[in-house]
Amino acid sequence: MAVREASRVVVITGNEAMALGARLCRVQVVAAYPITPQSPVTEALSHYVESGALDAQYVTVESEHSALSVCIGASTVGARAFTATSANGLAYMCEQIHWVAGSRLPIVMGCVNRAMAAPWNVLNDQQDSMSQRDAGWIQIFARNNQEIIDTVIQAYRIAESVSVPVMVCYDGYLLSHTVMPVEPPEQAAVDAFLPPYRPHTILDPASPRNLNQVTLADPRMNAEGALCHGYLELRYLLQEALERAPETIEAVDAEYERAFGRSWGGMTWGYRADDADVLLIAAGSLASEATVAVDALREEGIAAGVLGIRVYRPFPRRAVIDACRRAKLALVFDKSLSYGYEGPIGTDVKAALFGSGVAPTVQSCVCGLGGRDVKSGELADAVRDALQDVATGLFEPRLRWINCQI
Numbered sequence: 040m041a042v043r044e045a046s047r048v049v050v051i052t053g054n055e056a057m058a059l060g061a062r063l064c065r066v067q068v069v070a071a072y073p074i075t076p077q078s079p080v081t082e083a084l085s086h087y088v089e090s091g092a093l094d095a096q097y098v099t100v101e102s103e104h105s106a107l108s109v110c111i112g113a114s115t116v117g118a119r120a121f122t123a124t125s126a127n128g129l130a131y132m133c134e135q136i137h138w139v140a141g142s143r144l145p146i147v148m149g150c151v152n153r154a155m156a157a158p159w160n161v162l163n164d165q166q167d168s169m170s171q172r173d174a175g176w177i178q179i180f181a182r183n184n185q186e187i188i189d190t191v192i193q194a195y196r197i198a199e200s201v202s203v204p205v206m207v208c209y210d211g212y213l214l215s216h217t218v219m220p221v222e223p224p225e226q227a228a229v230d231a232f233l234p235p236y237r238p239h240t241i242l243d244p245a246s247p248r249n250l251n252q253v254t255l256a257d258p259r260m261n262a263e264g265a266l267c268h269g270y271l272e273l274r275y276l277l278q279e280a281l282e283r284a285p286e287t288i289e290a291v292d293a294e295y296e297r298a299f300g301r302s303w304g305g306m307t308w309g310y311r312a313d314d315a316d317v318l319l320i321a322a323g324s325l326a327s328e329a330t331v332a333v334d335a336l337r338e339e340g341i342a343a344g345v346l347g348i349r350v351y352r353p354f355p356r357r358a359v360i361d362a363c364r365r366a367k368l369a370l371v372f373d374k375s376l377s378y379g380y381e382g383p384i385g386t387d388v389k390a391a392l393f394g395s396g397v398a399p400t401v402q403s404c405v406c407g408l409g410g411r412d413v414k415s416g417e418l419a420d421a422v423r424d425a426l427q428d429v430a431t432g433l434f435e436p437r438l439r440w441i442n443c444q445i
Contacts, residue, residue, distance in 0.1 A: 047223065051219070056188040057123065057149045060189070061147075062092065063191075064192055065230075066120065067113070067119045068109065069085075070098045070108075071098070071123075076151050079216075084097065104131050104132055106122045107122060111139060114146050115240050122148050123151065124148065124149075126156070127167075129167045146205075147198055149207050150206050151215045152168055152208055153167055154410065163374070165180075168206060169375040175204075176205065176352065177194075177203055177204070177288075177353065178205075179193075179351075180322040180323040180350075181214070181303075182326055183324070185221050189303060197291050199237070203277070214323075232295065255270065285350070307358040310345040311337065315342050316366060316368065317426070318363060319343060319344070319372065320346045320370065321374075328415050332415040332418035332419040335416070354387050359392070360391060366399040368401075369388065371384050372441070373405050388401055402437075405440055417441050424439075425439070
């Protein structure tokens with residue numbers, strides 16, 4: 040296990056942690072377009088490039104769509120590429136987000152979670168990244184600034200191992216602009232953990248070829264007579280890569296712990312969950328807030344625990360089933376909404392449990408949209424109310440809104 044030195048600890052924001060993590064990964068191309076609250080990430084990277092602390096090409100572009108387009112070109116020719124965005128900037132990238140995944144390019148992008156417009160709102164929720172959950176990217180949610188920097192490093196190792204892009208998500212302002220003690224890894228240790236990027240694309244003037252040409256429904260022969268996949272087969276292979284990704288994610292986190300002395304749980308993490316009758320399930324800093332609620336509930340004799348969703352895509356189905364085996368009640372707290380239904384994590388938890396033989400009562404709760412404050416006491420109150428409803432036979436599997444003034 041790595042030896043930690045107090046002198047190595049710095050106090051930085053989540054955005055600075057993201058930028059420092061990208062620098063330690065020796066990214067070679069940074070494509071940047073500003074949007075609140077992401078802008079300080081690429082601003083910090085521009086200072087690294089200008090000062091010579093990072094040997095990279097910093098490309099200023101006219102839009103978020105262009106930023107990801109630059110990363111696509113850079114990754115295709117064999118460069119390690121990085122960008123970051125938030126909210127409507129992520130939405131503007133939507134076409135290229137699908138293109139990256141379909142091209143199997145191991146791009147890492149920081150998503151500083153922010154509410155989607157309209158109406159305009161620059162505060163935190165997780166609607167932006169959740170709206171892209173079906174695009175084929177791995178999504179990892181960090182709960183604090185130390186996890187941000189460590190996850191960026193893990194993300195490149197994961198992405199380049201499975202040829203799937205990774206979105207590192209963290210809560211705007213709550214983490215992006217909040218300072219915390221962080222222990223940056225040594226550059227030499229990161230270099231040992233993260234080898235140079237070896238692209239799967241082939242660029243050879245002696246053997247010219249088309250990349251991402253129109254692909255028809257059925258397999259067909261190429262010019263050399265080799266049978267090439269149709270569109271359906273390519274979608275199957277991306278799905279297979281994502282379904283196998285949990286093994287890589289767990290292995291990378293375990294190796295990171297051996298190298299740096301820190302583990303973030305792989306797919307999920309738990310707090311006082313082993314003997315919990317009630318589970319509070321959430322992602323990002325909201326799950327950290329839930330640990331405070333759990334401590335208060337424990338003092339009242341309620342055996343509560345937290346299941347933190349670290350990786351949302353691929354969804355940690357097996358870990359959710361295992362964590363819920365003992366629980367009688369699970370409340371899922373989403374900072375996003377699948378309009379017309381319920382919170383997306385809530386839906387996925389129910390789907391994971393269906394047919395598994397593990398059957399706690401599950402309630403989907405939506406909270407914190409547009410930066411509405413979510414206090415640990417409100418999370419604890421939701422648990423108390425749900426327990427009361429169950430005890431009196433009045434429980435309904437309806438969507439529960441937290442701190443909504445209507």
